[in-house]
Amino acid sequence: MAAAETDPRPRGADAAGPVAGLLAAPLALLMRLVDWPMRALQRAVGERRMAYVFLLPNLGFFSLFVFLPLVINFVFSVTGGAGLFPSERPFVGAQQYAYLFDCASFLDPSSCREDHFWRGVYNTARFTVFQVTAMVLFSLLTAVVLNMKIRARGFFRAVYFFPVLLSPVVVALTWKWILQRDGLLNAAITSLGGERILFLVDPSWAMFWVVFVSIWAHMGCYTLILLAGLQAIPADLYEAAEMDATPRWRVFWRITLPLLWPNMVVVIVLALIRGVQTFDEVFVLTGGGPGTATLMIVHYIYETAFANQVQNFGLAAAASVVLGIVLFALTLAQLAASRRKGAA
Numbered sequence: 001m002a003a004a005e006t007d008p009r010p011r012g013a014d015a016a017g018p019v020a021g022l023l024a025a026p027l028a029l030l031m032r033l034v035d036w037p038m039r040a041l042q043r044a045v046g047e048r049r050m051a052y053v054f055l056l057p058n059l060g061f062f063s064l065f066v067f068l069p070l071v072i073n074f075v076f077s078v079t080g081g082a083g084l085f086p087s088e089r090p091f092v093g094a095q096q097y098a099y100l101f102d103c104a105s106f107l108d109p110s111s112c113r114e115d116h117f118w119r120g121v122y123n124t125a126r127f128t129v130f131q132v133t134a135m136v137l138f139s140l141l142t143a144v145v146l147n148m149k150i151r152a153r154g155f156f157r158a159v160y161f162f163p164v165l166l167s168p169v170v171v172a173l174t175w176k177w178i179l180q181r182d183g184l185l186n187a188a189i190t191s192l193g194g195e196r197i198l199f200l201v202d203p204s205w206a207m208f209w210v211v212f213v214s215i216w217a218h219m220g221c222y223t224l225i226l227l228a229g230l231q232a233i234p235a236d237l238y239e240a241a242e243m244d245a246t247p248r249w250r251v252f253w254r255i256t257l258p259l260l261w262p263n264m265v266v267v268i269v270l271a272l273i274r275g276v277q278t279f280d281e282v283f284v285l286t287g288g289g290p291g292t293a294t295l296m297i298v299h300y301i302y303e304t305a306f307a308n309q310v311q312n313f314g315l316a317a318a319a320s321v322v323l324g325i326v327l328f329a330l331t332l333a334q335l336a337a338s339r340r341k342g343a344a
Contacts, residue, residue, distance in 0.1 A: 016092045046281035068268035069173070082310075089314070096318035117319060118293045120300035123207075127296065135271050139219050143226035144256075157227070161220035171217045172284035176200070179209055179285075205291035206286050210294050213281055216276065222267045229263030230256070265338040270332055276327055297323055 049177035064119055072086070104111035109118035146157050154290055163171065178184045179199040186196045197204045233256065241251045257264075279298040282288065288295035289302075299321065305316035 006295055044338075061275075062167055064162050069253055073320060075316045076313050078266060078314075078315050082313075085135070092314070096314045097322070099315065100318055100322065110305055112310055114301075114315070115294060116295065116300055117297075118297045120297040123293070124276060124278070124297045127207070127211060127214075127294075128272065131275045132268065133273045135215050135219060135222060135275075136213065138215060139222040139267060140264075142219065142223045143230055144252075146223070146227055147230040163217050164220040166217070167219065168280040169284055171213065173279045175209070175213045175216075176285050200286055201290050204305065206290060206294050210245050210282050210285060210344065213285060214278060217281060218271075222271060225270075226260065226263050226268055229260045233259045261338070265334065269334050273327055276323070276330070 075086050078093055081089045082091040083089045098116055100117055102113040109115045112118045142160060181196060199209055237255050277298055278296055282294055282296055283299055284296045289298050301316045301319050304312050
């Protein structure tokens with residue numbers, strides 16, 4: 001009995017011994033096979049350069065699927081013709097860009113030679129302003145509420161994050177089923193004695209629901225970022241403010257918002273980039289319609305390159321380069337503004 005109590009081996013060691021022995025030999029052989037070339041490589045390149053060896057696979061993957069497509073896209077933007085391969089496309093310089101910016105008045109898309117491009121620009125700008133503003137405000141409000149000691153807090157956190165897990169196509173199809181002429185929402189309206197509303201056919205309603213569905217689908221991710229920032233704020237600051245009988249709005253304005261600002265910057269930048277690049281929900285929900293009421297810039301690029309009867313790869317590539325420059329400029333401006341605020 002005493003020998004059993006003082007035996008340092010864990011229970012089941014005798015039974016697991018043969019299995020562990022069988023696995024140890026192949027594992028040791030595998031480690032020796034890997035160790036020899038790694039030591040030889042380290043002697044060849046030096047210990048300090050080994051980090052680059054481990055980075056090379058990721059850099060190669062990144063170059064193949066990010067840098068190379070960017071270069072090809074730029075090449076297409078300065079070439080013309082209908083050929084798919086760059087060798088089949090004649091060089092036209094800035095002709096594609098000049099065609100996009102050929103406007104009598106940039107404030108009137110109908111005066112532009114490529115009016116669909118500018119309608120996509122204005123729709124995207126309007127969508128982004130409303131969507132990002134509402135997204136940030138609702139995410140902040142939701143994060144503050146979910147950070148309080150409320151009943152079933154874990155359940156509500158999961159509920160708000162659940163739409164993020166869904167595919168954008170699934171989200172759009174679900175809401176399209178709800179909002180279409182014979183959909184669930186119109187069924188509820190007619191059952192109460194009202195008349196059907198063409199939510200996805202009326203231009204003003206279509207843009208409203210595009211913004212609403214986008215907020216519903218992505219708000220959970222930004223709420224989670226802000227909630228993490230709220231939980232990182234030291235509790236003693238709130239305790240000190242409570243002892244001083246500081247009003248809640250002043251605590252929020254003077255303590256919560258300044259300390260939450262780094263997370264707010266992340267949310268604003270991510271929401272801004274996502275808003276400008278929006279495509280999938282809008283494409284499935286309205287198809288850019290009615291007319292061009294919800295045509296976004298990415299949707300225009302897709303149609304110009306792939307969906308139109310006459311595919312214009314060069315014009316689509318030029319539009320995507322313009323979009324990339326705008327996104328880069330907006331991100332730099334937002335980061336610069338956040339640094340000035342942090343320095344102040």
